[in-house]
Amino acid sequence: MCKGLAGLPASCLRSAKDVKHRLGSLLHKSHSCEHNAIHSKKDKGGVCQRVSQEEVKKWAESLENLITHECGLAAFKAFLKSEYSEENIDFWVSCEEYKKIKSPSKLTPKAQKIYNEFISVQAAKEVNLDSCTREQTSRNVLQPTISCFDEAQRKIFHLMEKDSYRRFLKSRFYLDLAGPSGCGSETQSAAKGSADCPSLVPQYA
Numbered sequence: 001m002c003k004g005l006a007g008l009p010a011s012c013l014r015s016a017k018d019v020k021h022r023l024g025s026l027l028h029k030s031h032s033c034e035h036n037a038i039h040s041k042k043d044k045g046g047v048c049q050r051v052s053q054e055e056v057k058k059w060a061e062s063l064e065n066l067i068t069h070e071c072g073l074a075a076f077k078a079f080l081k082s083e084y085s086e087e088n089i090d091f092w093v094s095c096e097e098y099k100k101i102k103s104p105s106k107l108t109p110k111a112q113k114i115y116n117e118f119i120s121v122q123a124a125k126e127v128n129l130d131s132c133t134r135e136q137t138s139r140n141v142l143q144p145t146i147s148c149f150d151e152a153q154r155k156i157f158h159l160m161e162k163d164s165y166r167r168f169l170k171s172r173f174y175l176d177l178a179g180p181s182g183c184g185s186e187t188q189s190a191a192k193g194s195a196d197c198p199s200l201v202p203q204y205a
Contacts, residue, residue, distance in 0.1 A: 056177050063157065063165045067092065079173040080164060087125035088156050088164065091118040095153040099146055111144035119152065127156055 051071050059066040059075075066072040067089065080086040094114050101107055118127050119137050129137070133155050140148035168174055 053178070053180075056174075059174065060169055060178070063161045066165070066168075075173055075177060076165075076168055079168045079171055082173070083164070083167075085164065087118065087127055088160050090125060091127045091156055092153060092160070094118070095149045098149060101146070107144045107146070111141050111148060114149065115141045127152070128159060129155055 055069065056072075059069065059072045066076055073089075073093075077086055077089050080089050091114070094117070098107075098110055098114060101110060115123075115138070117123055118125050119129070119134060119141075120126070129152055133152055137149060137152045
């Protein structure tokens with residue numbers, strides 16, 4: 001016969017309470033994760049719907065249209081990453097961010113960082129610049145101004161425009177988005193493609 005809780009040793013009661021506490025914590029965490037996931041999906045849902053087919057097709061009109069659009073930039077970066085050549089677009093983006101700096105005191109460290117990462121001969125992401133442009137940029141960095149990377153950025157832009165941009169437009173990274181079934185379609189269900197802009201990019205090995 002069951003003697004009830006009163007008949008159980010104190011150690012058993014403590015163990016039972018401990019198990020109950022742990023189960024309660026696990027259930028709470030599980031509920032929190034589900035709650036956060038649902039809200040995350042709601043926050044991100046509809047981004048695909050906000051990128052229309054017309055906008056995606058404008059990316060084919062010019063490289064500028066492509067990389068000045070948040071989702072276009074994400075798609076182009078994913079394409080370049082698949083070719084192991086993302087250093088050009090990374091440099092272009094860094095230059096854009098550099099030109100937005102308001103404080104003069106921040107120009108020098110940021111300019112040096114960009115130079116070390118992309119311009120220096122031993123840079124980890126060295127971009128393909130002619131010797132004259134590289135030397136001029138190196139001199140500019142000694143006394144940096146907002147425009148010290150302008151020429152180098154322009155050269156890299158034209159390099160991408162003539163080369164990787166044309167390949168991108170022929171790749172599945174773009175064609176899958178521009179097609180009727182692409183994420184760019186306004187009629188596509190958010191349930192099928194509810195995510196932030198980078199998720200618009202097809203994943204290929």
